[in-house]
Every structure is written in C-alpha cells, then in structure tokens.
Amino acid sequence: MFQVPEVSSEEAKKMLEEDKQVVLLDVRTPQEHAQVRIPNSKLIPLDELRYAYKDLPKDKRYIIYCRSGERSAFATYFLRHMGYEAYNLSGGILLWPYEKETGIG
Numbered sequence: 001m002f003q004v005p006e007v008s009s010e011e012a013k014k015m016l017e018e019d020k021q022v023v024l025l026d027v028r029t030p031q032e033h034a035q036v037r038i039p040n041s042k043l044i045p046l047d048e049l050r051y052a053y054k055d056l057p058k059d060k061r062y063i064i065y066c067r068s069g070e071r072s073a074f075a076t077y078f079l080r081h082m083g084y085e086a087y088n089l090s091g092g093i094l095l096w097p098y099e100k101e102t103g104i105g
Contacts, residue, residue: 005076005087006069006089007090021061022061024041024042025063026042026043026044027071028046028071034103035102036101037093038093038100039099041065049078056079058084061085062086063089064086065092067094068091069090069091069092072089
C-alpha cells in the first residue's frame, strides 16, 4: 500500500474551522453520500475523480474521505500526483466523531 499524508478527525475539523481554503471531498458512491455524510462535503465518487479533478481549484487544500479510508487514500494519492494539496481522513466517516447529516438533502 502506498503512503499518503493523513489527518485525524480532530486535525481535519480544526483545518475546516480555521481555513476557508479547505474542501472536504467525499469519494464514496452517491447512495452512500445520500445515507450519511459530513456536512458541507463535496461528492465526487472515486470512479468519476479521474475526469472531475480538472474542475477542482488548485489553490484549495483537500481533505478526502470515504467509508473507512481506503478509497480516499487512493484518491489522495491521485490528486497529489496531479499537483493538488490533498490529505486522507484517517478512518473515514466511520471514525468521524462530529456532526453528520443523514438522508437526502
């Protein structure tokens, strides 16, 4: 498994609160995102990231999450390779102890 920079839930929450240039990116499926998500996260499923990354501003920093951290580690590796500042959320949404949104909308 390749190594990518990771942030804990605590570090991620602090980054999101202190820096408006940080974007929370969910790389799970639309169905998973509809069931439960971290508030204000942007959904780009991992399958679509190889095309959609071009629409992401390079002047932002990205915290990427999935269910447990595996898909987001791959997405973090990919985005860093493409020149983005990206971090994997350690443990994914399973270990996110803060507010979550459930259901559609």
